[in-house]
Amino acid sequence: SQTIHQWPATLVQPVGSPLSLECTVEGTSNPNLYWYRQAAGRGLQLLFYSVGIGQISSEVPQNLSASRPQDRQFILSSKKLLLSDSGFYLCAWSVQAIAQYFGPGTRLTVL
Amino acid sequence: KQEVTQIPAALSVPEGENLVLNCSFTDSAIYNLQWFRQDPGKGLTSLLLIQSSQREQTSGRLNASLDKSSGRSTLYIAASQPGDSATYLCASTGGGNKLTFGTGTQLKVEL
Numbered sequence: 363s364q365t366i367h368q369w370p371a372t373l374v375q376p377v378g379s380p381l382s383l384e385c386t387v388e389g390t391s392n393p394n395l396y397w398y399r400q401a402a403g404r405g406l407q408l409l410f411y412s413v414g415i416g417q418i419s420s421e422v423p424q425n426l427s428a429s430r431p432q433d434r435q436f437i438l439s440s441k442k443l444l445l446s447d448s449g450f451y452l453c454a455w456s457v458q459a460i461a462q463y464f465g466p467g468t469r470l471t472v473l
Numbered sequence: 474k475q476e477v478t479q480i481p482a483a484l485s486v487p488e489g490e491n492l493v494l495n496c497s498f499t500d501s502a503i504y505n506l507q508w509f510r511q512d513p514g515k516g517l518t519s520l521l522l523i524q525s526s527q528r529e530q531t532s533g534r535l536n537a538s539l540d541k542s543s544g545r546s547t548l549y550i551a552a553s554q555p556g557d558s559a560t561y562l563c564a565s566t567g568g569g570n571k572l573t574f575g576t577g578t579q580l581k582v583e584l
Contacts, residue, residue, distance in 0.1 A: 368516075394570055406562070406574040419569070452516055456570055461507055464517040 364389035368453050368465040375472055381426075381440040383468050385453030388434065393455040395436040396462065397428055401449040412436060448472045475500045475567055479575035486553055487583055494548040494578045496563035501541045504566040508537050508548050511560045511577070520561075521548070553582045 365388045375381060387393055397409040408421045410428035418428050425444050429437045436453055448471050456462040476499045486492055496506070505524045509517040521530045523539040523546065530537050534551040546563055560579045564572040 396572075405576045406564075406572075408571055411569065411571060421571070450514075454517075460505075461519050461522040462564075462566075462570070462572055463519055464509075466516045467514075469514070 364455070364463065366453060366455055366463060366465040368451075368468050370468060371466065372469045373471070375443050375470065377445055377472055378442045381438070381443050381447070381470070383438040383451055383453075383470075385436040385438075385465055386434055387455045390434070390455065390457060392433060393457055395430060396454040396456075397436065397438050398452045398454065398464075399449045400452060400467075406452070410438070443472045445472050475503075475565055475573040477563060477565055477573050477575040479561075479563060479578050481578060482576065483579040483581075485581045485583060488553060488555060490553050490582075491549070491551050492553055492580075494550070494561050494563075494580070496546040496548070496575055498544045498546075498565045498573070500565075500567070501544050502567070503541065504570070506537070506539050506546045507564050507566065507572070508535075508546075509562045509564065511562060513560075517562065550580075553580075555582050555584055557582050 367386050394413050396411045398406045400406050412418050412430045426440050451468045453465040454462045478497045480495045507522045508520045511517050521537040523530050536549040539546045558581050560577045562577045564574045
């Protein structure tokens with residue numbers, strides 16, 4: 363069966379510090395991978411998606427970037443965090459445009 | 474641009490009641506419609522997916538319907554239980570397998 367992992371589960375970072383969130387998927391090959399953000403009082407917003415290694419599409423201009431160094435690994439990064447980067451970050455995977463399955467999320471607080 | 478709306482935003486019902494959650498979308502050119510459940514501070518759990526060629530899907534006490542022509546989907550929960558309390562999100566899948574989420578219905582089932 364497929365499983366998806368995210369870490370860390372929670373993170374508190376000062377403004378201006380770097381960020382690295384990691385997502386890995388097990389039990390499937392060549393998945394589509396997605397990063398979403400859920401800000402307080404707002405809906406889920408798609409940030410990045412990837413259809414293969416090294417292939418990243420950005421949905422919203424912002425302070426963040428994504429990378430996919432391996433087939434089942436997706437990383438969300440920032441060089442300098444802003445207060446507005448606070449939120450709940452969710453990684454998801456899918457195969458062949460069928461259902462998307464989400465990880466447990468990372469709660470990021472920028473102070 | 475696809476817009477997804479969920480009504481009501483919040484709902485409180487007594488245990489045992491049958492209930493319907495509504496989801497509407499502006500662009501009927503969707504690949505599928507997915508319903509999720511989110512518990513506080515947690516990731517999303519996929520409940521049901523209805524492909525564009527289907528009319529409904531059932532899983533246990535849950536039944537989801539899809540009417541593409543009218544841009545509507547409903548999630549029916551039979552014999553509600555306190556454990557059903559959560560936020561329910563619908564999402565339409567468009568090009569690139571990208572999800573557009575509604576803002577959710579927060580459900581509370583009271584004893």
